[in-house]
């Protein structure tokens with residue numbers, strides 16, 4: 074849906090499908106909550122700084138309160154000690170919500186195959202997009218963001234996609 | 246070369262450390278344990294404790310070892326305040342009890358963890374889930390008890406507070422806590438009445454992972470200790486291994502290492518300063534300070550192939566020489582750094598808000614800072630001119646002209662300004678290095694240490710064999726134990742390595758500057774305003790990867 078306000082005469086009504094309007098609104102008003110713990114968070118800082126400038130894509134209102142956010146970006150290693158906190162943050166976000174797992178550690182534990190590191194956050198919370206790299210370049214994160222926005226715009230995501238998800242920390 | 250130890254009986258340890266303290270060894274570097282149960286040569290006992298202390302002239306350090314008959318020993322927290330967390334770590338990782346320790350509990354692993362992961366009998370991949378976080382209430386009550394805000398009842402529990410306190414968790418998921426530090430505070434209005442910090446949220450098992458990787462494979466892990474200045478960790482680590490091997494690098498390699506150490510220092514300081522100014526509300530500075538960091542990234546990715554996690558060093562040298570045109574690129578980057586620093590300073594130097602918010606805030610005096618084993622810019626801000634580049638020079642630092650920047654009060658202002666000053670000094674050093682960069686190789690010529698050239702690998706059988714053996718078995722380091730360190734961006738970054746003669750280290754321990762800085766934090770912020778506590782944390786430049794390892 075393209076709207077060019079300059080060419081629209083005043084008092085014009087636009088007809089569209091409700092889904093399209095919602096998709097358009099969602100796409101351009103993602104509020105990320107950054108759960109940054111380690112080296113990957115430093116690359117997120119780069120993505121937010123002027124050179125890569127995540128605000129170009131309408132996702133710069135970084136909130137550190139999960140209740141105000143709808144996109145969780147997990148950037149960094151999640152240890153077993155950190156896991157209950159990540160789960161609590163995820164649970165506090167209201168639906169609809171999306172999760173980007175940034176970096177090898179968040180995706181799979183990375184090269185920390187040992188007693189203290191969670192082998193991927195998808196053992197405890199559902200993930201929508203995985204970004205590989207150790208750390209991923211800021212462009213990679215932006216790419217993930219753009220592909221999420223595309224899904225939102227075209228509403229190709231399934232709202233029930235995580236219905237059957239059961240993590241290691243659920244029901245205990 | 247290996248370190249010499251003073252070996253003592255466990256019963257003598259406390260008294261003898263006290264004597265050493267009186268002789269001037271007032272600065273505790275590290276406490277760690279070694280589990281010898283799988284060591285090829287039989288040792289007196291299965292466990293030993295190692296204490297590393299430094300003289301107040303800063304030019305000398307000694308290592309003290311004691312073999313334990315039972316897994317118990319007297320605490321030394323009454324001599325060195327900095328021993329508190331170090332002993333907790335040994336308790337957590339090895340299960341050695343420190344008698345009369347004020348607060349002996351786990352520190353890196355979560356409170357539901359069973360067992361002691363650095364014992365050789367603990368399987369490296371055996372993870373344990375944590376279902377809830379520690380509430381820290383008893384620790385807080387003990388803290389309040391020491392301040393007479395609560396009393397101990399006859400039943401053993403604690404009384405109600407005699408003040409109307411509010412309890413608040415700062416972190417671990419909090420924008421100002423850098424994601425991984427938790428501080429539990431008791432607030433009286435806006436004033437922090439008592440604070441306890443909990444760390445370990447980024448404990449990624451670095452030290453255990455070292456025990457199943459060969460010496461060169463560990464280099465990428467060291468990148469992720471202080472990830473804001475990866476190369477300086479690389480260098481601190483390979484320097485230790487090289488000294489164990491008894492090799493001296495070609496002059497060109499030494500000079501390049503000095504230049505990169507200083508470039509990392511700049512890289513690290515700009516991000517620390519950018520962050521602390523954001524914590525103060527000065528977002529504009531962030532853009533000015535962060536942009537030069539991007540330029541440094543650009544340069545480093547051209548040189549090493551990675552922006553952040555460079556893994557550029559190898560035992561015996563580095564992966565490759567500087568590329569053609571590096572010098573011009575470097576000059577360009579330095580110019581941009583200088584511009585960023587000037588712009589930022591022009592925004593804050595005469596800014597009333599900046600001065601009011603930072604001066605006499607988060608103060609730690611020289612004596613407390615030393616006793617808490619603080620190091621680097623944080624210690625220098627308190628007026629202690631300890632800088633390993635001057636006190637125990639390496640890689641020819643004695644040939645470069647530069648000043649050690651010190652503060653006078655030890656407040657946030659000093660810590661910020663010391664870093665600004667150090668950026669300038671680092672630029673001076675880099676310029677001197679580049680003016681007299683020696684020609685020659687960047688790797689030592691020793692087939693048992695450095696990988697052969699690719700040409701040899703592809704065309705000769707000896708080359709293939711050499712490459713295969715070095716990669717597969719690792720560089721063989723003679724059996725022994727050794728501690729070495731250098732002045733990294735956050736201060737003295739040391740490695741204590743135990744080798745059994747194979748290509749894989751038997752044990753690696755990092756002496757991490759952020760760890761001890763963090764242990765002093767609760768004391769610093771008690772009595773100050775909450776907003777100042779945030780600023781203080783930023784100014785200490787705690788890097789969780791290095792602190793929690």
Ligand code: SF4
Nearest residue numbers: 112176177178207208
């Ligand atoms: S993926 Fe790599 S860069 Fe990212 S947090 Fe893990 S170790 Fe650090």
